[in-house]
Amino acid sequence: MKKAEIEKLVHDESIGMTLIVKTVARIMIAMILLYGFYIVLYGHLTPGGGFAGGVILAIAYTLMMLAFSRHIALAKLNDFWASMFDNLGMLAFVILGYIGLNVGIFLYNFLGKGTPFSIVSAGFIPLANIFIGVKVGACLYAVFIGLSIYGRLVLREEE
Amino acid sequence: MFFFKIIMVFMIIGTIIAIETRNMLSAVIAVGAVGFGVSLMFLYLQAPDIAITQVIVEVLSLIILIRTTTYVDNEAIEKRIDNLANIIGLVFLGLFLAFCYWSFAELTPFGSPLMRVGEYYLASGLGDTGAANMVAAVILDYRAYDTLGEAIVIFTSILGAFVILRTRGRKKITEEDLEKVGIPE
Amino acid sequence: MTVFMLDMIIFGLGIYCLIAKRHLIKKIIGMVIIEYSVNLFLILLGYRMQGIAPILSPGQDIVEFAKKGVDPLPQALVLTSIVIGLGTLALMSAYTIKLYEKYKTFDMSEIRKLRG
Numbered sequence: 001m002k003k004a005e006i007e008k009l010v011h012d013e014s015i016g017m018t019l020i021v022k023t024v025a026r027i028m029i030a031m032i033l034l035y036g037f038y039i040v041l042y043g044h045l046t047p048g049g050g051f052a053g054g055v056i057l058a059i060a061y062t063l064m065m066l067a068f069s070r071h072i073a074l075a076k077l078n079d080f081w082a083s084m085f086d087n088l089g090m091l092a093f094v095i096l097g098y099i100g101l102n103v104g105i106f107l108y109n110f111l112g113k114g115t116p117f118s119i120v121s122a123g124f125i126p127l128a129n130i131f132i133g134v135k136v137g138a139c140l141y142a143v144f145i146g147l148s149i150y151g152r153l154v155l156r157e158e159e
Numbered sequence: 160m161f162f163f164k165i166i167m168v169f170m171i172i173g174t175i176i177a178i179e180t181r182n183m184l185s186a187v188i189a190v191g192a193v194g195f196g197v198s199l200m201f202l203y204l205q206a207p208d209i210a211i212t213q214v215i216v217e218v219l220s221l222i223i224l225i226r227t228t229t230y231v232d233n234e235a236i237e238k239r240i241d242n243l244a245n246i247i248g249l250v251f252l253g254l255f256l257a258f259c260y261w262s263f264a265e266l267t268p269f270g271s272p273l274m275r276v277g278e279y280y281l282a283s284g285l286g287d288t289g290a291a292n293m294v295a296a297v298i299l300d301y302r303a304y305d306t307l308g309e310a311i312v313i314f315t316s317i318l319g320a321f322v323i324l325r326t327r328g329r330k331k332i333t334e335e336d337l338e339k340v341g342i343p344e
Numbered sequence: 345m346t347v348f349m350l351d352m353i354i355f356g357l358g359i360y361c362l363i364a365k366r367h368l369i370k371k372i373i374g375m376v377i378i379e380y381s382v383n384l385f386l387i388l389l390g391y392r393m394q395g396i397a398p399i400l401s402p403g404q405d406i407v408e409f410a411k412k413g414v415d416p417l418p419q420a421l422v423l424t425s426i427v428i429g430l431g432t433l434a435l436m437s438a439y440t441i442k443l444y445e446k447y448k449t450f451d452m453s454e455i456r457k458l459r460g
Contacts (some may be wrong), residue, residue: 007182010184016305043295044296047207048211048292049208049292049294049295049423051212055216055430058213059219060230066222077223093307094307097303116289121289122288122295122300124288125295128303131186132310139313143434144222146324147320147324147437149228163347169356171353171354174377175357177377178361179375180368186369186370186373187373193354196378197380197384200387201384204388205397206397208423209383209397209419209426213426223433223437226437232450245362245364248360249360250378251356255352256356259352263345266348269348270391270446271393272391272392277415280416281369281413282407282409291401291402292400293413297419301418310378312428317435320435320437334366337437344347
């Protein structure tokens with residue numbers, strides 16, 4: 001969908017929630033996404049990690065679907081791509097394990113240790129956090145799409 | 160220590176409300192209150208990783224539970240009161256609590272854990288892996304295989320949810336189908 | 345010991361709700377309560393009196409950190425267990441939605457009669 005169509009749908013009063021909710025949600029979605037990326041990326045230095053950050057990313061997209069309508073949320077990330085990111089994240093994590101088989105150990109930490117307390121350190125722990133964050137975020141958003149949209153189609157078709 | 164007991168009593172009251180009330184929206188909100196109490200306990204037990212994860216997962220599970228129940232049917236009305244199941248449940252609860260009381264005398268007392276492997280991980284985590292967060296070092300370096308197993312479990316359960324919820328056939332969902340359903344926009 | 349017993353009261357109430365109620369959503373609520381109480385029990389086992397969180401800050405002494413830190417191993421277990429609980433809740437909700445749309449009721453004893 002083009003940007004002009006999205007703008008027209010956002011300012012339409014009859015779909016989605018009221019104007020106040022939409023305005024606040026526009027600001028909050030950007031901040032929630034930023035916070036989610038921070039928690040995923042700094043998982044080896046501060047509390048957090050891949051799982052908590054991934055669920056925060058899923059909550060940002062869920063807020064987009066609840067405040068605006070499903071058209072806009074599906075235009076930004078539709079169900080095919082959400083499922084595909086889920087698969088790609090899982091595949092990347094398994095390939096990261098297979099690389100270590102060169103030395104003889106599955107999931108061996110093959111990158112260097114680096115200086116402590118800096119962002120590029122601790123081997124492949126930041127990479128694994130990113131892959132797991134993408135995987136968990138995409139799969140929880142996809143299951144929310146499934147529960148809210150897919151679950152109702154059979155009911156109406158049988159009427 | 161006194162603070163822990165206050166929060167646990169609050170959680171017990173929340174649980175009793177969640178079980179017994181008839182209005183489903185109140186039950187779901189009471190479950191949310193219990194979850195926040197658990198997260199507060201995690202914060203005071205010096206586990207900040209787990210506290211963040213518990214709050215976030217609890218918000219998402221509240222959204223899923225509200226979608227399941229309060230859209231369609233808000234009252235949990237029981238037509239016949241089933242006395243046998245209630246009595247069996249309460250007898251089991253009493254026996255379980257008595258058994259727990261006898262067997263918790265064998266555990267290490269609260270506040271002095273038996274950290275045989277934990278001491279090693281804390282002392283040499285920074286030297287072996289280079290990470291400052293010891294929990295991240297444990298789940299992604301010392302025990303990365305368990306994380307792979309957990310990713311597989313989440314993948315399989317979400318896949319199962321999709322298989323159940325999918326419409327029949329393999330036709331793509333078009334705009335006309337979505338218009339027919341009439342989901343509140 | 346008192347804190348352990350209070351936690352097991354929550355676990356027992358969750359199991360009572362799972363076996364004695366007939367409404368499907370009450371059973372789901374019972375399972376969620378059981379998961380909360382088991383995760384809390386695992387973290388309670390690893391607590392050390394006046395301990396500090398297992399996260400190093402720059403310029404901290406490692407020997408003292410090993411003597412005062414809380415056990416990191418139960419925290420690693422519980423971290424994955426919480427997110428798996430969310431996946432299980434999504435699966436249970438999918439079942440419940442489909443059952444409601446077919447039988448128009450949440451009551452387990454009506455569904456069990458298999459009207460078809």
